[in-house]
Amino acid sequence: MNVLKKICGALALGTLFLAQPAHAWWNADFAQRTRFVLNTTAQGVETREALSGTVVPLRLHSGNFDFLSAKPDGSDLRVVAADDKTPLKFWVExxxxxxxxxxxxxxVPNTLPGTDKNVVHVYAGHEAAAAEATSPALFDGAMRAAISFAGKPGxxxxxxxxxxRSTAGVAREANGLIGMAARLDGQPLQWAGEATKAAGSGPYSASLWFKPETLSGVLLQQGPLQLKLTNGKVQAQLGAATAAGxxxxxxxxxxxxxxxxxxxLSLYVNGAQAAQADLPQGVAGIEGPxxxxxGLTGLVDQLEVAATVRSADWLKFAHAAQSADAKLMLSNTQTPDTAEAGEAHEQGHFAILVDNLTVDAWVVIIILAVMFVIAAWVMWDKAVLVGRADKDNMKFLQNFRNARDVLAVDIRGMKHSQLARLYQAGLRELHKRDVGQAGAAKLSGASIDAVKAAVDADLIRESHTLNSKIVLLTIAISGGPFLGLLGTVVGVMITFAAIAAAGDVNVNAIAPGIAAALLATVAGLAVAIPAxxxxxxxxxxxxxxxxxxxIFVDEFVTRVAETHGAR
Structure with missing residues (x-):
C-alpha cells in the first residue's frame, strides 16, 4: 500500500488538481471538509481541452456540509486544491x-479534460479561525466584466x-439561479466603461443567465452587437451578420x-452552439455602455463579458458548473477519520447516500435492520426445524409401516419427528387402558375415539410449535415496506421544506436528500422481499x-382399531 501511494503521488506532481491518495489533512484544526469533484469525462460533462482560470460556484447544503460545526457567518471557510496544500482564491456570495x-x-487554476480527478476541497469547522479577506475579483485576465448581482435590493x-460602473439601483430577487438575481421590468440595466470595448471583428465574448417572463426584447446590447429574443427564439446580430437558433x-x-x-459570430444556448454566421468586412466596433x-421582464443572473473568444468547451463547462449540473459536480462531506480511509478511491454512490441520511431515516433503517435480523433468524431456525423433521418423519414412517405390531415401532434416534411424538402420545393412551397386556379387554369404539382425541390434541400442539414465530415473518413482510415508505416520505418532506424555506432550487440541494430518503424504502423492501x-x-x-x-393419526388409529378393537 505504501508503494502504491508513492507511485500515485509521483504521477500527480505534474498537475495541481490531479487527485492524490492519502494526502494529509490540510489543517488539523478544521473539523470537516467538502470534497468537490469536477467530472469532465463522458460520464460527466465531457471537455476536450484544458481550461485555465475558470471560476465555479460551489453550492453547500445540508447534504454535503455540516453547518452546525461551521461558524454562523461562514468566516471559517477555506478552499484548498486537490493536493491539500495549495489555498485557492474564493469569495462567499x-x-x-x-x-x-x-x-x-x-x-480553479487548471481543469483537466476527460478526467474525474479535478478536485476542490472546502474546509470549515474551526471556531478560532479569523475571517479571511476575500474578493469577488477572481476571474482571469481576459474577463472585462463579471456581475453576480449580489447585494441589497435597490x-x-x-x-x-x-x-x-453603474449608478442605477437594481431590483433583486433573493433566490436566483446561483445567488441573488436581477429583476427586469422592461427598462434596461446599464453599465458604462471602456474595458468591454472591442473591434467589430473581436475578440469578444458575453454570456448571462436569463429566466424569461416575456419572450420578445433585447437581452444584451453593446453598440451594434445585440442578443435578442423574438417570440422565444434567440438571435445574435452584429451589423449584417445574424446567428439565429x-x-x-x-x-x-x-x-x-x-x-x-x-x-x-457564434451563438450558444445552454452550453451548446446553436448558430453561427460569417462576419462581413468593416463591422463597426463593439463599444459603448x-x-x-x-423591453424584457424576468430574471437575469451572472453577466460576464470577456476580451477573448471563449471556446465551446469553456462555455459548456461554465454552463454546467453554474447550473450545478450533477453530472459535472459531485460533492461529499469528510472528516479527518473518513478522509484517510476514502482518499485512495472515489466514494461510491451508496456511500454518498449513507452520508446524507437524516436522523429520521437512520431511526427507520435501524428498526428495519432489527426486523431483518429477527426475520433471518426465524427463517434459519424454521428451515433447520422442518429439514430435520422431514428426515426423521420419513424414517419413522418406514419403521411404522414395516412393523408387525403397532405397539412395537422403533423410534430411537427420531427426536425431531413429530410423527414419532404423536405415536408416543397414542401409546400413552393405550397403556392407560392396558392394551397389549395379557388378558386385557378389547378397546370399545368409545375408547378408540378417546385415544384419537388425545392424539389430535398433541397434533394441534405440534402444529403450534411448527408455526410459532412465523408471525414475525408476516410482520416483516407487511410492516417493512410501510416503515420504509414512512422514512422516505418524512425525508422528502424535510428536504422540500428546507428548499422552500431557502427558496434556492437546484439539483445538488434536492438530490442528496431525496436519494437518501429513498434509501429507507429500499431498506424496507430489502427486509420484506427475503421474508x-x-x-x-x-x-x-x-x-x-x-x-x-x-394422515398418520388416521392411519395409527385405524391399525389400533383393527388389532386391538372390539369386534
Missing part, C-alpha cells in the same frame, strides 16, 4: 446557516472586475452566450408436515 445553504465562488450591481421556454433558466472572433433587458420468499417456502413445508401428521 451567500452563507445562510439558518437555511443551510451557501454559495462559494472558487478560482443597490447598483457591482462589476467584480472593477472595470464597469434555439428556443427559450418561459419561466426556465437558460444560459446564453455570444462570441465574436475568427471571422465568426452594456445594456441588459430592453416473503422465506415465509412462502416455510409455509409450504409446514403445510406438508401438518398433512402428514393428520
Amino acid at each position: 451567500r452563507f445562510d446557516g439558518a437555511n443551510e445553504l451557501a454559495v462559494v465562488w472558487v478560482q 443597490e447598483p450591481a457591482v462589476d467584480a472586475s472593477g472595470q464597469l 434555439g428556443d427559450l421556454p418561459p419561466s426556465a433558466w437558460a444560459h446564453l452566450a455570444v462570441t465574436v472572433g475568427n471571422g465568426k 452594456v445594456l441588459v433587458g430592453q 416473503l420468499f422465506g415465509y412462502n417456502y416455510l409455509a409450504a413445508r409446514i403445510k406438508n408436515i401438518s398433512s402428514d401428521m393428520g
Whole structure:
C-alpha cells in the first residue's frame, strides 16, 4: 500500500488538481471538509481541452456540509486544491446557516479534460479561525466584466472586475439561479466603461443567465452587437451578420452566450452552439455602455463579458458548473477519520447516500435492520426445524409401516419427528387402558375415539410449535415496506421544506436528500422481499408436515382399531 501511494503521488506532481491518495489533512484544526469533484469525462460533462482560470460556484447544503460545526457567518471557510496544500482564491456570495445553504465562488487554476480527478476541497469547522479577506475579483485576465448581482435590493450591481460602473439601483430577487438575481421590468440595466470595448471583428465574448417572463426584447446590447429574443427564439446580430437558433421556454433558466472572433459570430444556448454566421468586412466596433433587458421582464443572473473568444468547451463547462449540473459536480462531506480511509478511491454512490441520511431515516433503517435480523433468524431456525423433521418423519414412517405390531415401532434416534411424538402420545393412551397386556379387554369404539382425541390434541400442539414465530415473518413482510415508505416520505418532506424555506432550487440541494430518503424504502423492501420468499417456502413445508401428521393419526388409529378393537 505504501508503494502504491508513492507511485500515485509521483504521477500527480505534474498537475495541481490531479487527485492524490492519502494526502494529509490540510489543517488539523478544521473539523470537516467538502470534497468537490469536477467530472469532465463522458460520464460527466465531457471537455476536450484544458481550461485555465475558470471560476465555479460551489453550492453547500445540508447534504454535503455540516453547518452546525461551521461558524454562523461562514468566516471559517477555506478552499484548498486537490493536493491539500495549495489555498485557492474564493469569495462567499451567500452563507445562510439558518437555511443551510451557501454559495462559494472558487478560482480553479487548471481543469483537466476527460478526467474525474479535478478536485476542490472546502474546509470549515474551526471556531478560532479569523475571517479571511476575500474578493469577488477572481476571474482571469481576459474577463472585462463579471456581475453576480449580489447585494441589497435597490443597490447598483457591482462589476467584480472593477472595470464597469453603474449608478442605477437594481431590483433583486433573493433566490436566483446561483445567488441573488436581477429583476427586469422592461427598462434596461446599464453599465458604462471602456474595458468591454472591442473591434467589430473581436475578440469578444458575453454570456448571462436569463429566466424569461416575456419572450420578445433585447437581452444584451453593446453598440451594434445585440442578443435578442423574438417570440422565444434567440438571435445574435452584429451589423449584417445574424446567428439565429434555439428556443427559450418561459419561466426556465437558460444560459446564453455570444462570441465574436475568427471571422465568426457564434451563438450558444445552454452550453451548446446553436448558430453561427460569417462576419462581413468593416463591422463597426463593439463599444459603448452594456445594456441588459430592453423591453424584457424576468430574471437575469451572472453577466460576464470577456476580451477573448471563449471556446465551446469553456462555455459548456461554465454552463454546467453554474447550473450545478450533477453530472459535472459531485460533492461529499469528510472528516479527518473518513478522509484517510476514502482518499485512495472515489466514494461510491451508496456511500454518498449513507452520508446524507437524516436522523429520521437512520431511526427507520435501524428498526428495519432489527426486523431483518429477527426475520433471518426465524427463517434459519424454521428451515433447520422442518429439514430435520422431514428426515426423521420419513424414517419413522418406514419403521411404522414395516412393523408387525403397532405397539412395537422403533423410534430411537427420531427426536425431531413429530410423527414419532404423536405415536408416543397414542401409546400413552393405550397403556392407560392396558392394551397389549395379557388378558386385557378389547378397546370399545368409545375408547378408540378417546385415544384419537388425545392424539389430535398433541397434533394441534405440534402444529403450534411448527408455526410459532412465523408471525414475525408476516410482520416483516407487511410492516417493512410501510416503515420504509414512512422514512422516505418524512425525508422528502424535510428536504422540500428546507428548499422552500431557502427558496434556492437546484439539483445538488434536492438530490442528496431525496436519494437518501429513498434509501429507507429500499431498506424496507430489502427486509420484506427475503421474508416473503422465506415465509412462502416455510409455509409450504409446514403445510406438508401438518398433512402428514393428520394422515398418520388416521392411519395409527385405524391399525389400533383393527388389532386391538372390539369386534
